[in-house]
Amino acid sequence: MKKIAAWFLLLFLALPVIAQEGNLPASVRQACGPYLQNVTDTSFTVIWTTNMDAVSWVEVAPDDGTNWNNTARPKYYDLRGFGRRPIAKVHHVTVKGLEPDTKYRYRIMMEGVTGQYDRVGISYTPGYGLDVISHPTSVRTKARSYDRLHIAMVNDLHEGDSVFRRLFSDAKQQQYDFVVFNGDMTTDIANEKDLVKHYLKSAAELFGSSTPIYATRGNHEYRGNDALKWMDYWETPTGKTYFSVCYGKFFFIFLDSGEDKYDGDIRNLGIMITDQYTDEEAAWLKEVVGSEAFRHAEVRIVFSHMQPDPKGWFGNAVVANKFVPILNRAGIDLMLCGHIHNYKLYEVGTTNARFPVVCNKNRELMTLDVDKNNIRLKFFDPDHKLLRSLDIKTRQY
Ligand SMILES: [Fe+2]
Incomplete structure (x- = not known):
């Protein structure tokens, strides 16, 4: 009898720990994409979706053989928020100012949003980016002419x-x-x-x-x-x-x-x-x-x-x-x-x-x-x- 009581006591003590773990920030991941839209000779748009609300950006590197982590890569943001980063599950990022007929590597990046408290704060999950080795993503801008x-x-x-x-x-x-x-x-x-x-x-x-x-x-x-x-x-x-x-x-x-x-x-x-x-x-x-x-x-x-x-x-x-x-x-x-x-x-x-x-x-x-x-x-x-x-x-x- 004492043993059963001890087990119940243990379970009772463990419950808050289990509940607390359930509240841990979820991991943000891409659910679909990225896929390319509206590629021009100087720009391209990337769309992807996330498994939770997130803020996002795209990093771009030339196709020059350098390791992705060789240097800080320029960041491009989702501008649909008219000056404020959209918190969304569908992400659109347009990269501009590129050279025609040139291959670029790109990487989608995101931080999940777990809570918004009006003007007091926004809480984020750890950031996550598409792995550039297992998921190499690249785009070639349009040429000026084609045969x-x-x-x-x-x-x-x-x-x-x-x-x-x-x-x-x-x-x-x-x-x-x-x-x-x-x-x-x-x-x-x-x-x-x-x-x-x-x-x-x-x-x-x-x-x-x-x-x-x-x-x-x-x-x-x-x-x-x-x-x-x-x-x-x-x-x-x-x-x-x-x-x-x-x-x-x-x-x-x-x-x-x-x-x-x-x-x-x-x-x-x-x-x-x-x-x-x-x-x-x-x-x-x-x-x-x-x-x-x-x-x-x-x-x-x-x-x-x-x-x-x-x-x-x-x-x-x-x-x-x-x-x-x-x-x-x-x-x-x-x-x-x-x-x-x-x-x-x-x-x-x-x-x-x-x-x-x-x-x-x-x-x-x-x-x-x-x-x-x-x-x-x-x-x-x-x-x-x-x-x-x-x-x-x-x-x-
Ligand atoms: Fe139809």
């Missing part, structure tokens, strides 16, 4: 992370200049964690820490309680869901093709106002095709989740009626879409577009090899088996 580009595109994976990993299992060897996610990568964004779980974590691991990613918004990315958080995970040149980028004289337009049903449709839950948004987008598109960079481009490719079809669903008609007339006067070489979950080539004359339109299938990876005379499309299954290829001569339309 050719090697690009990959997927779409409509609808949460198929295992297929995604197979399609990109050789991405490091492929050394894509950039990768495009052309919409509907998840069926909805019920929770922002879905974006991480269903493809972003894999994308970062397989190629995203050194290969820029561009994403168009598909109709399914308009759906779900966290749909508005979509742009927390991307950094685009315009700050909007539509934007353009050029690589030398290769010009790319990324459209937001909206929802597939009209704004007032009962299934849009009274929450959609795409009419005004796509009007603004069309006005922006007019400016883009009038720009000097666009007019001097040798190759012009448009990415749009939905394909144009004046007689199709509302979303297809929006692309056909608002965007295609502007593009028809602009000398577009090719539009690349997804949405229909099948491969399809719409030759000139089969839609209202005066350029070919190609839809990529949902479980296939399409590569583009672009030079100033030709765009070669290749389509692969998840085992990297070549299924078909297609050549589009440039400057025909």
